[in-house]
Every structure is written in structure tokens, then in C-alpha cells.
Amino acid sequence: MLMPMKRAVILLSGGLDSATVLAWMRREGFACHALSFRYGQRHDIELVRATELARVLGAVEHKITEIDLRAFGGSALTADISVPKDRADEDIAGGVPITYVPARNTIFLAFALAYAETIGASDLAIGVNAIDYSGYPDCRPEFIAAFEHLAVLATKAGAQDGARFKIHTPLQMLSKAGIVKLACELGVPVAKTLSCYDPSHEGVPCGHCDACILRRRGFAEAGVVDG
Amino acid sequence: MLMPMKRAVILLSGGLDSATVLAWMRREGFACHALSFRYGQRHDIELVRATELARVLGAVEHKITEIDLRAFGGSALTADISVPKDRADEDIAGGVPITYVPARNTIFLAFALAYAETIGASDLAIGVNAIDYSGYPDCRPEFIAAFEHLAVLATKAGAQDGARFKIHTPLQMLSKAGIVKLACELGVPVAKTLSCYDPSHEGVPCGHCDACILRRRGFAEAGVVDG
Numbered sequence: 001m002l003m004p005m006k007r008a009v010i011l012l013s014g015g016l017d018s019a020t021v022l023a024w025m026r027r028e029g030f031a032c033h034a035l036s037f038r039y040g041q042r043h044d045i046e047l048v049r050a051t052e053l054a055r056v057l058g059a060v061e062h063k064i065t066e067i068d069l070r071a072f073g074g075s076a077l078t079a080d081i082s083v084p085k086d087r088a089d090e091d092i093a094g095g096v097p098i099t100y101v102p103a104r105n106t107i108f109l110a111f112a113l114a115y116a117e118t119i120g121a122s123d124l125a126i127g128v129n130a131i132d133y134s135g136y137p138d139c140r141p142e143f144i145a146a147f148e149h150l151a152v153l154a155t156k157a158g159a160q161d162g163a164r165f166k167i168h169t170p171l172q173m174l175s176k177a178g179i180v181k182l183a184c185e186l187g188v189p190v191a192k193t194l195s196c197y198d199p200s201h202e203g204v205p206c207g208h209c210d211a212c213i214l215r216r217r218g219f220a221e222a223g224v225v226d227g
Numbered sequence: 228m229l230m231p232m233k234r235a236v237i238l239l240s241g242g243l244d245s246a247t248v249l250a251w252m253r254r255e256g257f258a259c260h261a262l263s264f265r266y267g268q269r270h271d272i273e274l275v276r277a278t279e280l281a282r283v284l285g286a287v288e289h290k291i292t293e294i295d296l297r298a299f300g301g302s303a304l305t306a307d308i309s310v311p312k313d314r315a316d317e318d319i320a321g322g323v324p325i326t327y328v329p330a331r332n333t334i335f336l337a338f339a340l341a342y343a344e345t346i347g348a349s350d351l352a353i354g355v356n357a358i359d360y361s362g363y364p365d366c367r368p369e370f371i372a373a374f375e376h377l378a379v380l381a382t383k384a385g386a387q388d389g390a391r392f393k394i395h396t397p398l399q400m401l402s403k404a405g406i407v408k409l410a411c412e413l414g415v416p417v418a419k420t421l422s423c424y425d426p427s428h429e430g431v432p433c434g435h436c437d438a439c440i441l442r443r444r445g446f447a448e449a450g451v452v453d454g
């Protein structure tokens with residue numbers, strides 16, 4: 001008799017990183033429930049890509065949840081602030097960038113936790129990685145560990161039924177080049193992924209924002225052609 | 228010279244508890260930014276009440292954020308499940324009720340944290356209390372403490388600027404009768420508050436759900452007429 005597959009909730013943005021996480025979790029044998037957000041981002045095209053990636057990579061379900069982060073402003077990704085272009089390396093590496101959305105991963109993981117609880121899953125996955133640590137506080141391992149701890153206390157499953165939550169972060173220690181290599185190994189259709197903070201409506205990357213710069217460098221270092 | 232008032236974000240539902248928290252935080256001297264959610268609840272009328280209470284109780288700002296918890300189902304407050312009526316005391320006291328919304332307070336506090344970060348606040352307030360502990364895991368003091376810890380790690384303010392977040396829970400140790408007395412002492416217009424899980428469109432309480440039963444008992448024990 002076949003064992004039923006364990007369910008997991010995967011945060012999926014349409015970018016290279018989260019697509020790689022989805023493919024990784026599939027390889028780990030999880031039945032993957034993908035979750036994306038329409039959160040007032042400049043670029044709705046990433047949700048089109050997320051939908052396509054969920055299908056191609058074999059998610060059993062894909063939910064898009066509407067939330068309104070614009071109400072709080074404070075980020076170039078949601079407010080009327082320009083996305084910085086052609087920044088020097090030391091600027092990309094230093095401090096919290098203007099594209100930081102306040103408490104975004106806390107909000108995303110909170111929804112993922114709600115989703116997990118309703119489907120009886122105790123595994124979540126998110127594409128945080130080493131490159132982001134310097135800039136985004138909510139991408140650090142200690143943040144992830146704190147959320148795992150919170151999840152047990154926050155839920156009926158944890159408080160009443162003794163569930164322990166695991167947040168999988170398979171990219172945590174990888175450079176962008178490492179992520180590119182892993183994506184290729186897992187058969188992620190990288191051309192369908194979109195990393196840019198400021199793409200055209202049709203999904204053409206700007207080529208100049210931090211995300212485009214890091215992606216280009218990652219593919220170059222990995223010796224892989226993007227697209 | 229007057230010191231600028233410290234800002235705080237108050238989760239405000241339109242019920243008695245959160246209105247009392249708002250009044251308490253005002254008395255503590257905070258400039259109060261109230262936050263409510265339209266989350267697919269059966270009763271939109273509570274947002275009408277929240278708006279009125281924010282105004283009457285002197286919030287400097289009131290935001291209503293739209294989120295979609297219905298996508299995850301799993302609760303009588305958001306899904307097509309009946310709200311239980313006329314339950315016996317031991318049923319009200321025992322286990323996680325069907326009105327529990329998966330990860331709701333985690334989601335609410337995550338948004339409050341985003342709001343706090345954009346206005347430079349490190350104080351949040353929520354109306355969790357002792358009555359809820361038995362039923363709702365995300366009302367317990369250890370959950371609140373875990374969220375305070377997470378907030379520091381999750382935010383630019385915490386990670387970069389050394390902010391420490393405080394989640395005020397002034398009702399934590401109070402019975403419903405204690406909350407009623409505190410509300411009266413603070414001048415909360417209790418008649419404008421709505422506790423019912425299943426009110427009419429006009430905001431008339433059903434009188435039979437757990438919230439109505441607990442409220443009626445609280446007013447009786449406090450020796451106060453409701454309304």
C-alpha cells in the first residue's frame with residue numbers, strides 16, 4: 001500500500017528562488033500546496049508566472065491570496081517610491097534596502113501557517129537565502145527559527161495535538177550561482193521565472209535593479225545561460 | 228516643550244475587549260493607530276462599529292485592511308459552518324472551538340507589526356484575555372511572548388536599529404466581568420461594541436453564541452446593565 005504523501009505549503013512568488021524551493025520540496029516527496037500573494041506589488045506579472053510554475057512543477061494546489069500591504073506603504077515594491085537601479089556592489093550589500101516590505105515574510109508565513117493548519121500540514125517552505133541576509137532581516141535563520149517556535153504556540157495543531165512545524169529553507173546557505181545550479185539540476189524552467197523588481201507589464205526584466213544584477217551575476221558564475 | 232506622544236498600533240475589532248484596550252492605551256498616553264480587518268467574517272457590521280469606536284475613543288488613525296481568510300476555510304467565522312448556539316459551560320470551556328480561525332492572531336499581529344514599522348512604533352496592543360486561553364491557542368501569554376521575540380528579528384527596526392517590541396495585553400488576567408468594569412471605568416461606550424459571532428445585518432446580537440453567553444454573564448457579574 002502506498003503511504004499518503006505528506007503535505008507542505010510552499011511560498012511561491014514566481015521568482016527563481018521560490019520555484020527552486022517548490023521543485024526541491026517535490027523531490028523530497030511532499031504533496032506541495034503553493035501559496036502566492038497579490039499584495040499591491042508593482043508587477044502583477046509575477047502571479048502569472050507563479051501560476052504557470054505551480055502547474056509545470058507539479059503543485060497539487062495553488063492559492064493566490066489578496067492582501068493589502070499598500071495600506072502601510074513604506075517600500076519601493078508597494079509604494080510610490082522608485083526602485084533603485086544600477087547600484088554599486090557595496091550598496092547592494094549594505095543595510096536594509098528600500099525594496100524591503102515591512103514585516104513581509106512574517107505576514108507571508110502567517111498565511112502559510114493558516115493554510116497549513118487547514119490542510120493538516122506541518123511543513124512550510126520559503127526561498128530565503130544567504131544573499132538576502134545582509135539586507136532583509138526576515139530572511140535570517142534566527143527569524144525562521146523564531147517563527148517555527150511561534151507556530152507551535154499559535155495553532156490548534158501545535159497547542160492541542162502536539163504538532164511541530166518545520167520551515168524548510170533549502171536555499172539558506174546558497175549563493176545565487178548555487179541556486180541557479182540547483183534550479184537546473186531540479187529541472188526548473190528558469191526562463192519562466194521572473195526575478196526583477198520592476199519588470200514591464202509583459203514581464204521583461206528591467207536589467208538594472210538589485211534583483212536583475214544579482215540574477216545576471218548568478219547565472220554568469222554558474223556558467224549557465226539565462227532563458 | 229511637550230514630548231511627542233509615543234505611537235502604538237491597536238488591533239480593534241469592534242468588540243468590547245478591543246475597544247477597552249484602545250481606551251486603556253489612550254489613558255496610558257499613546258497616540259493610538261487602530262487597525263481592523265475585513266477578513267471574510269460573516270458580520271461586516273463589526274467594522275462599522277470599529278470605525279465609530281476608533282473615532283469616539285480618540286484614535287489618531289484607523290485603517291481597515293482587506294485580507295482573505297476564506298481562502299483557507301476551516302472556521303465557523305469565515306466558512307460555511309454554523310456558529311454553535313446555547314452551548315453548555317463545559318463545552319464553552321473545553322477545547323478549541325469551531326469559531327477558531329487558523330493562525331488568526333498571528334496574521335493580525337503580523338499586519339500590526341508592518342503598520343508599526345511604517346509609523347515608527349514599537350508598541351502594539353491586543354485584547355486577548357484569560358477567558359480565551361482554554362480555547363484559542365493564539366491568545367495565550369506564551370504566544371504573545373513568542374511574537375514579541377519574533378518581531379525583533381523580523382523587522383528593520385529590530386534588526387538594524389535595536390528596537391524592542393512590546394505587545395500590550397491589558398486584559399490578559401481579567402475575567403469578562405473584570406473587562407466590563409474596566410470598560411466602564413475608562414468610559415468605553417459599551418452599547419456601541421458588538422461581541423456576537425452571528426449578529427443580524429443591523430448588528431443585533433443573536434444572544435445564543437459563546438460570545439453572547441460570556442458577555443451576558445460578564446455584565447451580570449459586574450452588576451452593569453449592557454447597553
